[in-house]
Amino acid sequence: MTTALPPGSTIGILGGGQLGRMLSLAAAPLGLKCHIYSDVPGPAFDVAAASTVGAYEDTAKIRAFAESVDVVTYEFENVPLEAAAAAEAMTPVRPGPKALAVAQDRLEEKTFIRGIGIPVAPFAPVDSDASLEAAIHAIGETGILKTCRLGYDGKGQVRIKSASELKPAFESLKRAPCVLEGLVPFAYEVSVLVVRSISGEVRFYDLPLNTHKNGILDTSTVPSPISETHAARAKEMAAAIATALGYVGVLGVEMFYLGPDAAEPLVVNEIAPRVHNSGHWTMDACLVSQFENHIRAVAGWPLGPTGRHSDVTMTNLIGEDVDAWQALAAEPGAALHLYGKPEARPGRKMGHVNRVKPRS
Missing domain, CATH: 3.30.470.20 (ATP-grasp fold, B domain)
Structure with a gap:
C-alpha cells in the first residue's frame, strides 16, 4: 500500500497503553478509526473504535486482527517479533519489524547505530563470567550494566562503581544477557x-x-x-x-x-x-x-x-x-x-x- 488511506479507514495498534490511547485520540479528528490489540485491557480501550484482547503469541488471532484493519502500528517496542511478522503477512506494518528487532536488544541497537557511523557510548557485551573480565578491560571499572532486553524507566540496570561490583550486579540481573555501558560526561x-x-x-x-x-x-x-x-x-x-x-x-x-x-x-x-x-x-x-x-x-x-x-x-x-x-x-x-x-x-x-x- 503506497496510497493514502481515506477517512473511515482503520489503523490497528498493537498495545493498549497510554500511547495507544493518545494515538487513537489523534486519529479521530482525521476521520480515521483505531482498533487496539493487547494482551490485557488498557487505557487505549476506553477511546478506540474497537479493541481485541489476545496474547501476542497467538499468531492466528494476530493475523485475524491484522486482516480486519488497513495498516498496523504499535505503541511499545517490546511487541514480539513473531506478532509483528504475523500482522505483516496480512497488512502493512509501520514502522516495519526491523525497527522492533533493533530497538528490542540494547546490544544490537548500539551495534547498529555505531555501524552507520553515529556515535554511541562505549559498550561491551556481558553474557558470561568470561565476558565480565573482557568488559572491564574494554570499558573500565565504572559504568552501567543493563539487560539487553526489556529494561525501561530505569529498570533492568545497575550502576557499577568498581570492578568488584560487576559480578554481583550480573547476578542481580539473573545473568540475563547484558551490555556494560561506559559513563558519558554529558551536560x-x-x-x-x-x-x-x-x-x-x-x-x-x-x-x-x-x-x-x-x-x-x-x-x-x-x-x-x-x-x-x-x-x-x-x-x-x-x-x-x-x-x-x-x-x-x-x-x-x-x-x-x-x-x-x-x-x-x-x-x-x-x-x-x-x-x-x-x-x-x-x-x-x-x-x-x-x-x-x-x-x-x-x-x-x-x-x-x-x-x-x-x-x-x-x-x-x-x-x-x-x-x-x-x-x-x-x-x-x-x-x-x-x-x-x-x-x-x-x-x-x-x-x-x-x-x-x-x-x-
Whole structure:
C-alpha cells in the first residue's frame, strides 16, 4: 500500500497503553478509526473504535486482527517479533519489524547505530563470567550494566562503581544477557523526534531538554539550550537512523549533549520506535502533535507541520502525583492529560501536564 488511506479507514495498534490511547485520540479528528490489540485491557480501550484482547503469541488471532484493519502500528517496542511478522503477512506494518528487532536488544541497537557511523557510548557485551573480565578491560571499572532486553524507566540496570561490583550486579540481573555501558560526561540530555513518511520525507520537532527522576523522565522543556548548529547535527543523526531502518512514523532518539568543546558533542543513548514520552509537549505547543503525525505517516498521509507556536514544559505525573489533578486542572496555562489508569502505583505514569506560555 503506497496510497493514502481515506477517512473511515482503520489503523490497528498493537498495545493498549497510554500511547495507544493518545494515538487513537489523534486519529479521530482525521476521520480515521483505531482498533487496539493487547494482551490485557488498557487505557487505549476506553477511546478506540474497537479493541481485541489476545496474547501476542497467538499468531492466528494476530493475523485475524491484522486482516480486519488497513495498516498496523504499535505503541511499545517490546511487541514480539513473531506478532509483528504475523500482522505483516496480512497488512502493512509501520514502522516495519526491523525497527522492533533493533530497538528490542540494547546490544544490537548500539551495534547498529555505531555501524552507520553515529556515535554511541562505549559498550561491551556481558553474557558470561568470561565476558565480565573482557568488559572491564574494554570499558573500565565504572559504568552501567543493563539487560539487553526489556529494561525501561530505569529498570533492568545497575550502576557499577568498581570492578568488584560487576559480578554481583550480573547476578542481580539473573545473568540475563547484558551490555556494560561506559559513563558519558554529558551536560544534559535532549531527544530528537523525527517523523518519516512512506516516501522518505523527514520532519523534526524542536529538541526538548529532558530531566529524569529515579530513572524516569520527569520533564521535557522546549526550547532547550542546545545551539542551532548542534540541534541540526542531532537531527541529521536521527534522520540517518530512521533512513537506515526504512522507518515510517515517529521515532524518538535520546541523545547526550557533552558540551560545545567535546570532540563529538552528541552521543546517542537509545532509540524508541514509537511516539515518545519526551514528545508529549507537542500536544499543546504545536499545530500537529507527534501523535497525529505518526498517524499521518503510517496512513500514508502528507506529514503535518512540526513547528511550535509556544514554549512549554511537560511534566510527567508519576504515581501519587496524579492526586493533585484538581489543582492542576485549575492552574492557568496548564493543560492536563490523564491516562485513565485505575490505580496510582509508585513509578507508574498516570498522566502529564503541559505548562504552556507564549513563545519567547
